[in-house]
Amino acid sequence: MAEEPRKSLNFIEEIIEKDNRTGKWGGMVYTRFPPEPNGYLHIGHAKSICLNFGLAAQYGGKCNLRFDDTNPVKEEEEYVNSIIEDVKWLGFTWDALCFGSDYFDQMYEWALELIKNGHAYVDDQTAEQIREGRGTLTRPGTNSPFRDRLAEENLNLFERMKNGEFPDGSKVLRAKIDMASPNLNLRDPVMYRILHASHHRSGNKWCVYPMYDWAHGNEDSIEGITHSICTLEFENHRSLYDWFLDKLGVHHPQQIEFARLELTYTVMSKRRLLELVKEGGVRGWDDPRMPTLSGMRRRGYTPEAIRAFCKEIGAAKFNSTIDIAKLENSIRTDLNKRAERRMAVLNPLRVVITNYPENEDELLEAINNPEDESAGTRKVPFSRELFIEREDFMEDPPKKFFRLAPGREVRLRYAYFITCEEVIKDDTGKVIELRCTYDPATRGGDSPDGRKVKGTLHWVSAKHAVNAEVRQYDHLFMKENPSDVEEGQDYKSNLNPESLVIIENAKLEPGLKAAQRGERFQFERMGYFCVDLDSSDTRLVFNRTVTLRDTWAKIHKKGG
Numbered sequence: 001m002a003e004e005p006r007k008s009l010n011f012i013e014e015i016i017e018k019d020n021r022t023g024k025w026g027g028m029v030y031t032r033f034p035p036e037p038n039g040y041l042h043i044g045h046a047k048s049i050c051l052n053f054g055l056a057a058q059y060g061g062k063c064n065l066r067f068d069d070t071n072p073v074k075e076e077e078e079y080v081n082s083i084i085e086d087v088k089w090l091g092f093t094w095d096a097l098c099f100g101s102d103y104f105d106q107m108y109e110w111a112l113e114l115i116k117n118g119h120a121y122v123d124d125q126t127a128e129q130i131r132e133g134r135g136t137l138t139r140p141g142t143n144s145p146f147r148d149r150l151a152e153e154n155l156n157l158f159e160r161m162k163n164g165e166f167p168d169g170s171k172v173l174r175a176k177i178d179m180a181s182p183n184l185n186l187r188d189p190v191m192y193r194i195l196h197a198s199h200h201r202s203g204n205k206w207c208v209y210p211m212y213d214w215a216h217g218n219e220d221s222i223e224g225i226t227h228s229i230c231t232l233e234f235e236n237h238r239s240l241y242d243w244f245l246d247k248l249g250v251h252h253p254q255q256i257e258f259a260r261l262e263l264t265y266t267v268m269s270k271r272r273l274l275e276l277v278k279e280g281g282v283r284g285w286d287d288p289r290m291p292t293l294s295g296m297r298r299r300g301y302t303p304e305a306i307r308a309f310c311k312e313i314g315a316a317k318f319n320s321t322i323d324i325a326k327l328e329n330s331i332r333t334d335l336n337k338r339a340e341r342r343m344a345v346l347n348p349l350r351v352v353i354t355n356y357p358e359n360e361d362e363l364l365e366a367i368n369n370p371e372d373e374s375a376g377t378r379k380v381p382f383s384r385e386l387f388i389e390r391e392d393f394m395e396d397p398p399k400k401f402f403r404l405a406p407g408r409e410v411r412l413r414y415a416y417f418i419t420c421e422e423v424i425k426d427d428t429g430k431v432i433e434l435r436c437t438y439d440p441a442t443r444g445g446d447s448p449d450g451r452k453v454k455g456t457l458h459w460v461s462a463k464h465a466v467n468a469e470v471r472q473y474d475h476l477f478m479k480e481n482p483s484d485v486e487e488g489q490d491y492k493s494n495l496n497p498e499s500l501v502i503i504e505n506a507k508l509e510p511g512l513k514a515a516q517r518g519e520r521f522q523f524e525r526m527g528y529f530c531v532d533l534d535s536s537d538t539r540l541v542f543n544r545t546v547t548l549r550d551t552w553a554k555i556h557k558k559g560g
């Protein structure tokens, strides 16, 4: 029997399969996705979600959604709710929904244990003194004068820190490791600081809060995680992660680092995204130009397209920036199979068919999706007055322009051949109407005498058309790398002023009147569009999800 062709494994799968062979975790795979609830999730998080939940599913394991909510200052309920919604929307179900803050008691107990065993001490130095004492890459640190406090005294002070006897910043608990370590993270890192702040879940119960490196390994251990997957910046935190868990002698997961996702024409840190939201660079976290999952959802992205994208880019150990065109292609590929076609004229030019009977109309059959026969057909009304796309007409066309021009014949999709007989202009010379004739024998779009036309245009019957606002989006930033700036400027100077272009009165085929929020369509020849959340019974609003082809590359890369 022929062997199954085996797809090559990524480096994390290799680690897991080796662990399974050696029985390291008894064949168990337990991962977690651990966001800090201090912002909305973005496409980079989707990569981590797909990896963590994907690996668990692939190996019959489990995956938790865990809020790493140990910093009371920047975290909010709103973010928790949005993260839950986004993970569900992406199509994943967690085994347990956890909050790091639920483990504060356990973490405190474990801190006491480290103190008792001489592995942690209370330091009275100021933040500035601690920073100074830490040294640099070329200069070893110096021991704190409080480093040799006895366990007894440390226990007493730490308890009083917890009880609220000291003001913010007056004391910290530090791990006692090695002030001369070449790895700065091991130079007696801070484990707890005093913060008289209210926490979104534990309220005012605590006024000491654990630092990330201390808390994170504790959380992984408590939940029985086997493979703790994080991004590359944490590579040189791994020895600290290991040190804490070794000293505690508790369940000790393996930390594995992978490259974070970066995309061209995009910023992806929550800090920057929050800044854009606050300073009005965008309309909100779910602005369709944002790389947030809520923004992408609103723009018309499907979870399937995002998952396919994450699968395609895979997981690696070196950082690289992915071309945003790859992401756009993933939604094109998905919607091409699924989105029904409709006709919509975004920038209308009136056409009068002079030989078509007045006060008459007819219904023509149009195909809903040539990629999916089961999508069937629909009827589209045709009448004497129509709209076509303004850019589909040129009075004085260059050689390669195959659309409508004076004296030229083209096909109206699903309808008839028409010929442009006369061009009507206003006082300023702007073309405002075309007078055309049609050939009744070409009904359905083919000529019985085998006559050929080169152009096929979409159109909408003027009296049947419904109006809509159409929001056309482009890259949020003008530069591939938004951080590439002139001196004294920041990434915001690269914001693209044309990232949103609003068309007030597009003309749509009448069936679209019933379109529901979130519904997606291909507007023939124009791109993929979806109904925006702002849409109402009285005013239709569409977002352009993506154009049919990658036009940006053509326009912007040439000569640049």
Ligand code: ATP
Binding pocket: 033, 034, 035, 036, 037, 043, 044, 045, 047, 048, 229, 230, 231, 259, 260, 261, 262, 268, 269, 270, 271
């Ligand atoms: P940001 O820098 O955007 O604030 P973060 O790493 O601070 O991101 P967390 O909420 O801590 O955000 O992230 C939760 C998980 O998502 C972490 O495991 C983190 O490694 C992962 N993650 C965050 N950003 C990316 C990214 N761009 N690519 C891949 N994974 C990411």
Ligand code: MG
Binding pocket: 036
């Ligand atoms: Mg973080």
